[in-house]
Amino acid sequence: MTQLPGLLDTEAIRKDFPLLDRVVHDGKKIVYLDSAATSQKPRQVLDALNAYYERHNANVHRGVYTVAEEATALYEGARDKVAAFINAPSRDEVIFTKNASESLNLVANMLGWADEPYRVDHETEIAITEMEHHSNIVPWQLLSQRTGAKLKWFGLTDDGRLDLSNIDEVITEKTKIVSFTLVSNLLGTVNPVETIIRRAQEVGALVCIDASQAAPHMVLDVQALQADFVAFTGHKMCGPTGIGVLWGRQELLEDLPPFLGGGEMIETVSMHSSTYAPAPHKFEAGTPPIAQAVGLGAAVDYLSAIGMENIARHEHAITEYAVRRLQEVPDLRIIGPTTAEDRGAAISFVLGDIHPHDVGQVLDEQGIAVRVGHHCARPVCLRYGIPATTRASFYLYSTPAEVDALVEGLEHVRNFFG
Incomplete structure (x- = not known):
């Protein structure tokens, strides 16, 4: 067994993941190497979800009966846990959404509807990067199309880094928002x-x-980042699907308009006008993802007990080993940094002229999920002249033996396609 x-203690940790x-x-x-798409869920999170539905299921914030008050306490308790997890100055800066995509769309629409000095319009610019997930491209394209704002972006170097050589041209005096992936x-x-x-x-x-x-892989301290908004999702960090987070600076959340209207986000409503509740409820219209928030709170407890510094150290070791082993595979080209320095635990690659979908199917026959x-x-694939990639991604439960299985599986793929 390879020691790094x-x-x-992955032997103990893996017992938590059915x-x-x-x-x-x-x-x-199964060799599960797709945690960048969604992580597996530990029993502690599954148990929290079951306990909520079996013993505490009610709508939040409205009922005065026991179960409703319990549900509200669990939901708002999850907000407290997330706030502590990201070192937010105030729990009221933590907004629950259904995923990171909704969080990013929320920011884009708030800015599109805002008054000065935040308003994005035809005289302003928006800056993103070429490596963004579509969730951090399309909302800004839509905002640009609706307002006439100019969308600009940083390109990529040949080794998968941001090209910041023209940073003063991409981010100018006209730029109102810079949005990029960590x-x-x-x-x-x-x-x-x-x-x-x-x-x-x-x-x-x-x-x-x-x-x-x-957020799933390293210490995320929003105060140290000094950003204005931070978005992430629960299902990639051992939590359930259907729950995301938007953190925003308190003064911005107070000034910016809501995106969704409905129940719970209001202060008063008449047939002529409405006033809004303070943040975070101002941005959480309707019945929220209650059980999902409870599950996310349990996931935060689980990750915090292990320690995000320990998780980051584990993943760095696994990633360093994986990068080295993959480079031993003939005809394999890593798309992105080829060292473990300043890189996360997702590694994309192409294998000769074998289509990635064929690679994935043959690996699946060996029990390897990529x-x-x-x-x-897609803009990243266009930048590097490839139709797609195979991606292996690792997490706190990943082992060197799974990296070895992937390398052996890729040799089988090469032999299969001759």
Whole structure:
């Protein structure tokens, strides 16, 4: 068994994740290497979901009976846990959404409807990057089309890093918002946050960070980041699907208009006009994802007990080992950084002229689950002249043995296609 420095006790951790014991395809135990798409869920989260539905299921904030008050306490308790997890100055800065995509759309629409000085219009610019997930491209395209704002972006270097050589031309005095990913879901690149935020602050632009591939894997401190908005999703960090988070600075949330209207987000309503509740409820119209928030709170408890620093150390060791082993495979080209420096635990690659979908199918026959396609980052594939990639992604339960299984599986793919 390969021993690497910094590894967690994966033998103990894997016992918490029921799916990792599943047997597929001729008795092969699953090798799950798609955590960048969604993580597996520990029993502690599954138990919290079951307990909520079995004993505490009610709508929140309205009922005065016991079960409703319990549900409200669990839901708002999850907000407290998330706030502590990301070191938010106030729990009221934590908004629950259904996923990171909704969080990013919420920011884009708030700015499109806002008054000065935040309003995005035909005289302003928006800056993003070429490595973004579609969720951090399309909302800004829609906002640009609706308002006439100019959309600009940073390109990519040949080794999968952001090209910041023209940072003063991309982020200008006209820029109102700079939105970028902290960690690329396709390339694995960890971006130079400080450099980008420093330039944005020089011109007075707001900063929105997509932390979907960061929150599950490293310490996420919103105060240290010095961004204005941070978005992430629960299902990639051991939580259930259907729950996302938008953190925003308190003064911005107070000034910006709501995006969705309905129950719970109001203060008063008449047939002529309405006034709105304070944040975060101002941005949480209707019945929220209550059980999902409870599950996310349980996931935060689980990750915090292990320690995000320990998880990051484990993943760095696994990623470093995986990058080295994959480079031993003939005809394999990693798309993105080829070292573990400033990169996350997602590694995309192409294998000769074999289509990634064929690679994924043959690996699946061996019980190895990887992702294939453009990973909702098609501009990256266009930049590197490829139709798609195969992506292996790792998490706190991943082991060196699974990396070895992937490498052996790729040799089988090469032999299969001759």
